[in-house]
Amino acid sequence: MASLQTQHAVLASKAPQSGSFFDEPGSNVRNSNIPSQKSERQQEQDSTTMSIDVQHISKTFGTFRALDDVSLKINDGELVALLGPSGSGKTTLLRIIAGLEAPDPNPGTSIRFYDEDVSRRAVGERQVGFVFQHYALFRHMTVFENVAFGLRVRHKSTRPSKEEIRDRVERLLSLVQLAQFSKRYPSQLSGGQRQRVALARALAVEPKVLLLDEPFGALDAQVRKGLRAWLRRLHEEIHITSVLVTHDQEEALEVADRVVVMNNSKIEQEGSPDEVFHSAKTQFVMEFLGQVNVFHGRVQRGKATLGDLTVDYPHYSGEHEQPATVYMRPHEFEIRRASNGKPSFPARITRTHSAGAVARVFLETEDAASVLVELPLDEFAQLALQEGETVHLYPKNARVFVPSESQ
Numbered sequence: 001m002a003s004l005q006t007q008h009a010v011l012a013s014k015a016p017q018s019g020s021f022f023d024e025p026g027s028n029v030r031n032s033n034i035p036s037q038k039s040e041r042q043q044e045q046d047s048t049t050m051s052i053d054v055q056h057i058s059k060t061f062g063t064f065r066a067l068d069d070v071s072l073k074i075n076d077g078e079l080v081a082l083l084g085p086s087g088s089g090k091t092t093l094l095r096i097i098a099g100l101e102a103p104d105p106n107p108g109t110s111i112r113f114y115d116e117d118v119s120r121r122a123v124g125e126r127q128v129g130f131v132f133q134h135y136a137l138f139r140h141m142t143v144f145e146n147v148a149f150g151l152r153v154r155h156k157s158t159r160p161s162k163e164e165i166r167d168r169v170e171r172l173l174s175l176v177q178l179a180q181f182s183k184r185y186p187s188q189l190s191g192g193q194r195q196r197v198a199l200a201r202a203l204a205v206e207p208k209v210l211l212l213d214e215p216f217g218a219l220d221a222q223v224r225k226g227l228r229a230w231l232r233r234l235h236e237e238i239h240i241t242s243v244l245v246t247h248d249q250e251e252a253l254e255v256a257d258r259v260v261v262m263n264n265s266k267i268e269q270e271g272s273p274d275e276v277f278h279s280a281k282t283q284f285v286m287e288f289l290g291q292v293n294v295f296h297g298r299v300q301r302g303k304a305t306l307g308d309l310t311v312d313y314p315h316y317s318g319e320h321e322q323p324a325t326v327y328m329r330p331h332e333f334e335i336r337r338a339s340n341g342k343p344s345f346p347a348r349i350t351r352t353h354s355a356g357a358v359a360r361v362f363l364e365t366e367d368a369a370s371v372l373v374e375l376p377l378d379e380f381a382q383l384a385l386q387e388g389e390t391v392h393l394y395p396k397n398a399r400v401f402v403p404s405e406s407q
């Protein structure tokens with residue numbers, strides 16, 4: 001292939017897509033512009049109460065703009081993940097929702113909880129529950145006392161009775177599966193157990209919304225995975241409107257009902273995990289969510305060209321050739337030994353790795369560009385691919401971005 005270059009963003013992969021752009025003449029390679037059908041869940045959400053509605057939020061620290069006119073609506077009972085790289089503004093947005101930080105005082109800026117303007121309400125009045133990455137539990141208090149704390153310190157007029165507090169704490173501890181640890185001190189718990197206590201403590205005061213800022217960020221990968229699944233199950237049980245800040249795309253895609261991708265102080269894209277993963281609207285989202293092979297091609301007169309491969313690209317019908325970036329996910333290739341006449345390109349296998357859920361095949365094109373392909377293990381075994389051999393790569397799907405259009 002002529003002028004083929006690749007680079008990899010190292011992130012996780014998902015199940016294969018069914019699109020077959022290269023086999024179907026006239027198909028549209030620009031996935032991102034295909035209007036997506038609203039899922040039943042989305043339609044349901046549209047008709048539910050909006051519990052958090054922030055509009056036109058900007059935040060400047062000195063001369064640095066940490067948030068740039070961000071608007072976001074979160075439905076009642078929804079779990080939304082704010083996902084983005086470090087410094088993209090996720091925590092700042094969360095802190096503004098909480099009332100820990102004030103937005104720049106611009107006309108049009110508003111923060112509403114359940115239709116009530118809370119912009120002027122202090123953090124203590126907003127009824128939010130927090131769990132942070134390093135949510136220090138009180139070391140001198142038992143698990144039970146930690147969870148009960150928020151209720152015990154309430155003013156007499158709103159404080160529940162001793163029995164009510166005991167009942168509520170016991171219920172919460174069984175909800176977070178720590179009932180048997182109620183008498184332990186934080187130092188006698190694992191990191192994951194401590195975060196579950198922190199969550200029970202946040203829920204004890206019956207907040208209207210739950211704000212989670214990298215709650216599992218300090219824990220090791222295995223524990224994080226377990227807690228992720230646990231948090232999702234918990235959310236399904238209690239359905240409290242929740243905002244989860246994370247820079248871990250796997251975590252966001254697995255746990256959230258809706259993912260809000262942030263970049264450079266703005267919301268880059270929001271949608272269901274499927275939408276943001278499969279229909280990235282920008283190159284940033286495409287690269288941030290999932291592993292990608294990146295190729296540099298061209299568009300001209302309604303066609304996108306990548307070496308010998310050509311696909312329809314109706315978004316640009318100009319005569320003037322424009323550079324384009326073409327993305328293909330590792331699972332979006334078929335590998336064959338012999339050409340079947342369909343558009344493909346040859347590549348040499350440099351390494352294979354099959355000790356995992358899928359086999360990973362590392363290849364090099366004629367231009368010495370590297371490509372990563374993922375195959376189901378049975379297909380990999382059937383092909384009996386050998387390092388050093390040259391095979392044909394058949395792309396099954398691709399997304400084309402013309403920088404001037406997509407940015």
Ligand SMILES: Nc1ncnc2c1ncn2[C@@H]1O[C@H](COP(=O)(O)OP(=O)(O)OP(=O)(O)O)[C@@H](O)[C@H]1O
Pocket residue numbers: 061064066084085086087088089090091092093247
């Ligand atoms: N109090 C502050 N004073 C000055 N700059 C700040 C302050 N708080 C945040 N910032 C800056 O604003 C930007 C956004 O910060 P924020 O914490 O919201 O990012 P983030 O997306 O949550 O990142 P991370 O994942 O690293 O926590 C960063 O560049 C940060 O340095």
